[in-house]
Amino acid sequence: MAVAAGAGARPGLAHRARVYVMETRAQCLTVARTPAFTVPTLIFPLMFYVFFGVVMAFTPTTPTYLLATYGVFGIIPPSLFGFGVGLATERESGALLLKQTTPMPVGAYLFARVAMALLFGAAVVLGLFLLGATAAGVALYRWQWFALAGVVLAGVVPFCALGLAIGAWVRAQAAVAIVNLVYLPMAFLSGLWVPVWVFPSFLQELAVVFPAYHLAQLALKVIAMDEGQPVVLHLAVLGACTVAFLIVASFGFRRVSAP
Amino acid sequence: MSGSERTVMRAVAYGAAAVVVFVGTLTALPEPAAPEAQGDALPEGSFAVVGATVFDGETFRADHDVWVEDGRIRAIGAALEIPADVSRIEGSGRTLLPGLIDAHVHTFGTTLNDAVRFGVTTVLDQFTDPALAASKRAARETLARGDEADLFTAGMLATADGGHGTQFGIPVEAVSAPADAAAWVAARKAEGSDWIKIVYEDGSPYMDIPSLDPETIGALIAAAHAEGLLAVVHVSKLAHALEVVDLGADGLVHVWGDAVVDDAQAAQIAEAGVFVVPTLSVVTAMSGDGIDPELLQGAGGATASRMQRETLANRFPDLPDEARPAARGETAIANVRRLHAAGARLLAGTDAPNPGTGAGISQHGELQLLARAGLGSAEALAAATATPAAIFGLEDRGRIEAGRIADLVLVDGDLESDVSASTSLAAVWKDGYPVARSIDQETPEVPAAPATTLISDFEEGVGASFGAGWQVSTDQIRGGASTAELSAPQGALRVEGEVVAGDSAFTFPWAGAIYFPGPAPMQPVDFSGREVLRFRTRGDGRGYLVMLFSGGASTAVPPSVPFTAPADWTDVEIPLARFPTATPGLIGGLSFVATAPPGASAGAFAFELDDVEIR
Known part of the structure; x- marks a missing residue:
């Protein structure tokens, strides 16, 4: 990179692409070398699905319902941890500052983390779908399989934004705890484990404030098991959350950049 | 190719491979089988019957499909294009x-x-x-x-x-x-x-x-x-x-x-x-x-x-x-x-x-x-x-x-x-x-008949060994004018009265006696296992009817079997099978009556009954 920049030439497309690839690879390697992250991320959704979707499925529709909601449950950790914990750590260790001094575009940094979240998310979704289809006997129309995967994976966007906001503000030691504090209660209260309609009414009303609830409702709409609220509502809430998280994150960065 | 290009190409190849694996796996996942008509699990609202012989109201059409949507017929035709998510019912060998x-x-x-x-x-x-x-x-x-x-x-x-x-x-x-x-x-x-x-x-x-x-x-x-x-x-x-x-x-x-x-x-x-x-x-x-x-x-x-x-x-x-x-x-x-x-x-x-x-x-x-x-x-x-x-x-x-x-x-x-x-x-x-084609049959509790086969020997008057006993039965309950009286003067039931035409040409005139085996009139008793109604009779030589009421709510005419009452005491045996009822074995009432064709009169009558048994 230094060579290319030193030549005074505008870096070629291949070079710029290579920056993205290398950063993504670095991000994936970083994460993959953190079993404390990878094992829960990849294994927990599948393990819980085996428990609650296969072995202890209380109703015939439970395996199908959990396929959608555990999919959402599965994409949240890679989105939140990659940005939240990763960013906080790099910010405090100075690695972020180092990266900022290189000509690497900010886009590559973001791309790498989103791509990592997508990759892990896709692996979880694939694992869940295979488990559901083989062990729980779930059968969906082809468009439903694809739409379900698409909705769930598109969900990395708002959660990456949330991770960015957390990572921009929270100290590294606190980041893991904060992320877990946000993610596990939100997962439960958003109906990812049991449908919200079994909640007491005040909890049902509370559910609508969580982005995970709205993403899960979109996923459940694909299999006609949602609460019947309009798609626009869920999209609007998710979009608004994303924008809000990005604004919060940008304030955080300004604070970091202006000592 | 430069090192950068190789790196990028390799990354693109990995990415493409990942996408292929992902899409390929999703494509291979199971789809639901088209539902088949089975008992009460029939599809509703929107469904299709495919490959049936269809009678359209006028003619038969072999190997046709009928597509129903929201309670109406959407289309009929041979080899209709019907979306995959519409439930199908196999129609071959069937007629719609x-x-x-x-x-x-x-x-x-x-x-x-x-x-x-x-x-x-x-x-x-x-x-x-x-x-x-x-x-x-x-x-x-x-x-x-x-x-x-x-x-x-x-x-x-x-x-x-x-x-x-x-x-x-x-x-x-x-x-x-x-x-x-x-x-x-x-x-x-x-x-x-x-x-x-x-x-x-x-x-x-x-x-x-x-x-x-x-x-x-x-x-x-x-x-x-x-x-x-x-x-x-x-x-x-x-x-x-x-x-x-x-x-x-x-x-x-x-x-x-x-x-x-x-x-x-x-x-x-x-x-x-x-x-x-x-x-x-x-x-x-x-x-x-x-x-x-x-x-x-x-x-x-x-x-x-x-x-x-x-x-x-x-x-x-x-x-x-x-x-x-x-x-x-x-x-x-x-x-x-x-x-x-x-x-x-x-x-x-x-x-x-x-x-x-x-x-x-x-x-x-x-x-x-x-x-x-x-x-x-x-x-x-x-x-x-x-x-x-x-x-x-x-x-x-x-x-x-x-x-x-x-x-x-x-x-x-x-x-x-x-x-x-x-x-x-x-x-x-x-x-x-x-449409649900089976229904839960109401099965009211029907008491079983007592072990004794004898209903009445009339030695102690107009009584019975069980049930609500004997009563007068005439067409007056349907607006008729026939009359009857019961007595048991000499150890037998004496039934006498007059059968007269009613006001309506449709009233079926009758008069006589009815026995109720249950605790209240027409309340059925289960006589399953009994085969024959036996009694002795004598009278004016006319023909009479025994009518069996099974105790249902139906207003229809009950099954009846004729007998005659000759001048001398005669034994009569009537197999219960000769009374075709919907619920064999149940008896809510047994009447012994003189009748006349609708709109006609039969005049005065008199007959006696004794030793009435269901065995």
């Missing part, structure tokens, strides 16, 4: 029909649910309580889920004071003169009658029944037409049929069994455009040569209700022999054959739930009787679907055609070659909703 229309029923009790469970999704009622009709009117206007056939009805019928139609306990406003006709018809229209039903029945030559005269009938027909309503007429004789055809009637709701129509007369009826609802079910039930109800009751696994079982088991009262020649049924069938040959329009109707018929069930027998009269399968089925729909202006049903209501009947087998396969019902849909 429009829901059947019974063009002659009388609605009461469970008639409408009984009809739809056996594939009759619309009934054309030829006389019922106008209030009942009004309560059912909303259901026929919607595609909402329901468990009853749609009801279209004449409502109240037009008859003479005390004439046919006044004997059923439904208030009837009689018509007395042609001048009343317009007001009477206007009142029916205001009440909601869909057409006008007129009775032309004088009972001759067996009975003398007050009847409307031809002038009044003509005035009623003209008044109906002036109101834009069809006018149909009950006739039971050829001469009356021809008379009302001349008076401009639109339809005849029975075929006659007194004489065979000749070719010229049949042509006259056909050319006048008059339709005929032969009701061979009820005509042959009277003459005793109908379709064996046993063959119909199990139709496709549907269960017959208590009312259906009772009305099928019921028999018409014992008319004088000359009033019920077996030939009557044959004559009626011969008439249908000739009318059909002449091109007259025929509609399938049963007159259920009269004795010997069951709502819904008997329409399948009617199809077979029409086939016996020479109608081909398509002709018989058209008489039960498209033809009545067209005549009665029911443009939303009666055919399998895009846009019509999804009232459908799926039958196992090929109806084109044998219409009797209609009893093999596989499914019935009303407004696109599958």
Whole structure:
């Protein structure tokens, strides 16, 4: 990179692409070398699905319902941890500052983390779908399989934004705890484990404030098991959350950049 | 290629491989099997029957598909393009029909649910309580889920004071003169009658029944037409049929069994455009040569209700022999054959739930009787679907055609070659909703009869060893004037009285004694395992009847067996099997009565009973 920049030439497309690839690879390697992250991320959704979707499925529709909601449950950790914990750590260790001094575009940094979240998310979704289809006997129309995967994976966007906001503000030691504090209660209260309609009414009303609830409702709409609220509502809430998280994150960065 | 390019290409290749694996795996995931029609798990609302022989109301179409959406038929055709997520029902080896229309029923009790469970999704009622009709009117206007056939009805019928139609306990406003006709018809229209039903029945030559005269009938027909309503007429004789055809009637709701129509007369009826609802079910039930109800009751696994079982088991009262020649049924069938040959329009109707018929069930027998009269399968089925729909202006049903209501009947087998396969019902849909064809049978707790076989030896007076005991039974409870007295002066029950004709020509006169085995009158007791009724009798040498009431709510005439009371004591044994009831073994009452034909008197009578046993 230094060579290319030193030549005074505008870096070629291949070079710029290579920056993205290398950063993504670095991000994936970083994460993959953190079993404390990878094992829960990849294994927990599948393990819980085996428990609650296969072995202890209380109703015939439970395996199908959990396929959608555990999919959402599965994409949240890679989105939140990659940005939240990763960013906080790099910010405090100075690695972020180092990266900022290189000509690497900010886009590559973001791309790498989103791509990592997508990759892990896709692996979880694939694992869940295979488990559901083989062990729980779930059968969906082809468009439903694809739409379900698409909705769930598109969900990395708002959660990456949330991770960015957390990572921009929270100290590294606190980041893991904060992320877990946000993610596990939100997962439960958003109906990812049991449908919200079994909640007491005040909890049902509370559910609508969580982005995970709205993403899960979109996923459940694909299999006609949602609460019947309009798609626009869920999209609007998710979009608004994303924008809000990005604004919060940008304030955080300004604070970091202006000592 | 530079190092950078190699790195990027490799990354792109990895990415592409990941996408291929992801998409490939998703593509290979299982899809739901197209649902198959199985029992109560039939699809509803939107579904398709594929590869069936479809009778569209007029003709059979081999290997056709029918696509139903939101309670209506969306399309019919060979090899329709139907979206993959529409539930499919395999139709090969099956015949799909429009829901059947019974063009002659009388609605009461469970008639409408009984009809739809056996594939009759619309009934054309030829006389019922106008209030009942009004309560059912909303259901026929919607595609909402329901468990009853749609009801279209004449409502109240037009008859003479005390004439046919006044004997059923439904208030009837009689018509007395042609001048009343317009007001009477206007009142029916205001009440909601869909057409006008007129009775032309004088009972001759067996009975003398007050009847409307031809002038009044003509005035009623003209008044109906002036109101834009069809006018149909009950006739039971050829001469009356021809008379009302001349008076401009639109339809005849029975075929006659007194004489065979000749070719010229049949042509006259056909050319006048008059339709005929032969009701061979009820005509042959009277003459005793109908379709064996046993063959119909199990139709496709549907269960017959208590009312259906009772009305099928019921028999018409014992008319004088000359009033019920077996030939009557044959004559009626011969008439249908000739009318059909002449091109007259025929509609399938049963007159259920009269004795010997069951709502819904008997329409399948009617199809077979029409086939016996020479109608081909398509002709018989058209008489039960498209033809009545067209005549009665029911443009939303009666055919399998895009846009019509999804009232459908799926039958196992090929109806084109044998219409009797209609009893093999596989499914019935009303407004696109599958109809539950089995019902929970109410099974009231019936106490078993005590061990003793002796009911009464009358040594201690008019008593019985169990039950509510002996009481006088006469036609006074139905408005008659017959009388009876019971006494037990010499260790036997003495029954004496007088049988006299009542005011109504239809009251079946009787007088005598009735024994109630249960703690209250007509409360049934279970005598299962007992085989025979035994008693000793003597009397004035006349004939009497034993009638067995099974204790149901039915108002129909109970089965009866005759016996005579000669001058000297005689033993009588009657196997209980000779009393055909819907629920063998149950006895709510046993009556020993003197009777007379409807409208006649039998005078004074006296007989004695002793040692009555059920063993």
